């Protein structure tokens with residue numbers, strides 16, 4: 001097992017570090033940077049089919065669902081197509097309205113999650129077109145979908161998903177390019193493709209922050225609660241960041257859309273409460289800054305994540321992790337990684353069994 005971990009203390013840390021490679025593998029052969037086009041083997045919607053889509057429904061669980069939630073923000077903004085988000089176990093039982101103009105987007109690392117599969121079958125019954133993103137070739141989800149885009153993350157061993165999440169995001173950007181061009185509305189394609197191609201090297205730069213993150217984790221480790229705040233795409237990433245911390249460190253972590261603070265969570269902020277504030281969405285920056293002030297005024301200790309050059313954040317937060325500058329719509333690719341590292345080092349400081357957290361399984365094949 002030590003050999004399989006390639007010198008890392010845990011599979012999770014190894015998998016976090018594999019992300020630049022996993023991203024490159026998922027993107028490189030498919031992305032044409034000179035035209036903004038993509039070649040996606042296994043995805044066969046014609047222009048006519050893509051144009052006839054009226055909405056997208058997401059079917060996924062856990063981390064894959066949070067990748068999908070980021071996808072909702074990304075696709076709605078780029079494709080101007082409504083995307084419904086709920087987790088597969090809710091989707092199945094809410095009698096969703098689907099027809100042949102619906103695209104059911106199924107995301108599953110393993111391709112075997114029971115609720116996700118059941119959701120897929122429900123969508124199929126209503127004649128929705130099933131498009132799957134999965135990491136396992138020939139998995140149940142892959143076999144039952146109409147179209148499949150594989151993530152090339154490689155085997156993921158740690159229960160807490162990291163490289164699968166990042167490559168699911170990459171797949172969502174690739175599919176946005178595919179559908180945008182097929183629907184004939186992709187003036188943004190060239191810029192997005194170029195920026196996307198640079199993402200793996202930006203993710204690599206995050207590891208320069210690793211020591212600092214380890215030090216920050218030691219501040220967090222003695223606490224029992226932590227709050228993650230964000231707006232827009234940052235909120236989707238906050239959910240995933242909080243999930244990572246919960247899963248492996250057993251610290252209670254709650255993600256909150258920053259605008260909802262006043263509607264409840266603010267009551268829980270007291271002296272020293274750790275708050276992780278994501279502030280990569282610069283069109284929402286003023287609002288985030290005022291949310292940071294709001295929690296600081298109640299005594300919170302604030303660790304912010306911002307894009308390089310954003311000095312205003314440093315004036316409000318206790319600490320800032322500056323991330324390589326990237327197009328704001330691609331920010332989850334760089335902001336998710338420090339949150340994975342933070343969860344990892346908090347769990348390590350608390351002496352938790354990182355790769356196999358209590359009560360959790362890698363693949364949930366029963367309901």
Ligand code: G6P
Pocket residue numbers: 061062063064107108109110111112113116159160161360361362363364
């Ligand atoms: C379990 C795993 C998570 C994963 C979720 C969905 O809860 O511990 O890491 O995100 O299942 O799994 P899937 O294989 O469908 O992506």
